[in-house]
Amino acid sequence: MIILGIETSCDETSASLVRAEKKDQKVELITNVVSSSLALHAKTGGIIPEIAAREQVKYIIPVIKKSIEGLKNPREEIDAIAVTTGPGLIGSLLVGVETAKTISYIWDKPIVPVNHLFGHIYANWIENGNSEKINFPVTALIVSGGHTDLVLIKNHREIVWLGGTRDDAAGEAFDKTGRILGLSYPAGPQIEKLASGIKKDVFNFPRPLIDSGEFDFSFSGLKTAVVRKAEEIGAKNLNEDVLKNISFSIQEAIFEVLIKKTITAAVKTHSRSIVLGGGVAANQTLRNKFEFKIENLKLKIPLFVPEKRLCTDNAAMIAAASFFNYKQEPWKNLTADPEAYFD
Numbered sequence: 594m595i596i597l598g599i600e601t602s603c604d605e606t607s608a609s610l611v612r613a614e615k616k617d618q619k620v621e622l623i624t625n626v627v628s629s630s631l632a633l634h635a636k637t638g639g640i641i642p643e644i645a646a647r648e649q650v651k652y653i654i655p656v657i658k659k660s661i662e663g664l665k666n667p668r669e670e671i672d673a674i675a676v677t678t679g680p681g682l683i684g685s686l687l688v689g690v691e692t693a694k695t696i697s698y699i700w701d702k703p704i705v706p707v708n709h710l711f712g713h714i715y716a717n718w719i720e721n722g723n724s725e726k727i728n729f730p731v732t733a734l735i736v737s738g739g740h741t742d743l744v745l746i747k748n749h750r751e752i753v754w755l756g757g758t759r760d761d762a763a764g765e766a767f768d769k770t771g772r773i774l775g776l777s778y779p780a781g782p783q784i785e786k787l788a789s790g791i792k793k794d795v796f797n798f799p800r801p802l803i804d805s806g807e808f809d810f811s812f813s814g815l816k817t818a819v820v821r822k823a824e825e826i827g828a829k830n831l832n833e834d835v836l837k838n839i840s841f842s843i844q845e846a847i848f849e850v851l852i853k854k855t856i857t858a859a860v861k862t863h864s865r866s867i868v869l870g871g872g873v874a875a876n877q878t879l880r881n882k883f884e885f886k887i888e889n890l891k892l893k894i895p896l897f898v899p900e901k902r903l904c905t906d907n908a909a910m911i912a913a914a915s916f917f918n919y920k921q922e923p924w925k926n927l928t929a930d931p932e933a934y935f936d
């Protein structure tokens with residue numbers, strides 16, 4: 594079957610076509626068009642919901658058109674529509690949901706509502722030569738700008754939430770500490786770049802809850818620690834070298850907690866695979882450190898990560914999630930739910 598995915602939960606407008614067959618248990622990517630209003634938000638240091646929603650309205654039709662332009666007869670060839678219904682910003686979500694409902698009605702196609710967080714997980718099942726090797730149970734770490742969650746996927750129908758952040762998400766910790774350092778939004782990729790080549794954790798920022806034995810996270814204290822350190826150093830002394838060292842120490846603090854908790858969860862739940870998802874999973878240092886730790890502990894739990902472009906928000910992951918959790922709804926019943934969680 595061919596599924597048209599639509600994702601508009603935040604500042605990315607995305608539409609994608611995927612092909613998937615029941616017998617294969619994997620999803621093949623046909624197109625994945627992503628238009629981002631990120632540049633506008635870089636100026637304001639964060640996302641302004643109203644601006645994000647307005648940009649969604651501007652781009653949704655061109656993005657969908659582009660995603661299906663290779664099809665001779667989209668109305669005949671597309672079998673279902675998948676759309677993100679939450680969590681996310683209400684104004685942004687509504688643009689995708691209402692557009693998807695309209696297409697479903699006009700083309701008379703089934704529509705599948707998708708939880709954005711499930712989407713980040715299912716980016717791992719988009720064909721990259723590896724997805725067939727993902728064995729259940731799976732421990733999944735979702736690390737994005739809005740979320741940090743650990744979940745146990747017993748099978749495609751049974752997902753159990755293990756823990757999440759009590760305050761800031763991991764991506765948010767990157768963005769907020771980056772802002773203190775004068776970096777533009779989103780700061781994660783810039784911090785990764787600044788940290789590359791540094792070997793020593795000079796600042797040793799706090800790793801809250803690292804030994805709590807539970808799967809909750811807390812990153813807001815890191816922000817305070819970075820503010821204090823920046824004040825102590827003084828704005829005029831925050832040169833390139835200092836920024837590099839602070840960036841490295843921020844990464845170390847965040848990643849040590851993420852890796853320790855994820856691996857502990859995987860061992861405790863007898864998981865046979867670990868998967869990562871969300872924007873922060875695009876970080877190469879995080880990927881390498883995870884691999885290193887798994888090898889170092891001689892664990893036989895392979896790590897899977899999506900292609901980097903499929904870590905950040907995209908509609909292909911939404912289409913993929915709909916395939917593995919195919920629950921179609923009458924279009925009239927679909928509503929955006931900004932607070933949707935794992936339920």
Ligand code: KG4
Pocket residue numbers: 603736737738739740763764765767768779780781782785871872873874875876877904905906
């Ligand atoms: O998944 P995503 O695109 O959007 C949400 O659903 O939130 O994630 C965006 C987040 C931002 O906080 C951004 O700073 C972070 O992912 N991010 C990174 C990297 N690339 C994106 N964080 C660390 N290293 C990266 N390379």
Ligand code: ZN
Pocket residue numbers: 709713737738871872905906
């Ligand atoms: Zn996301």
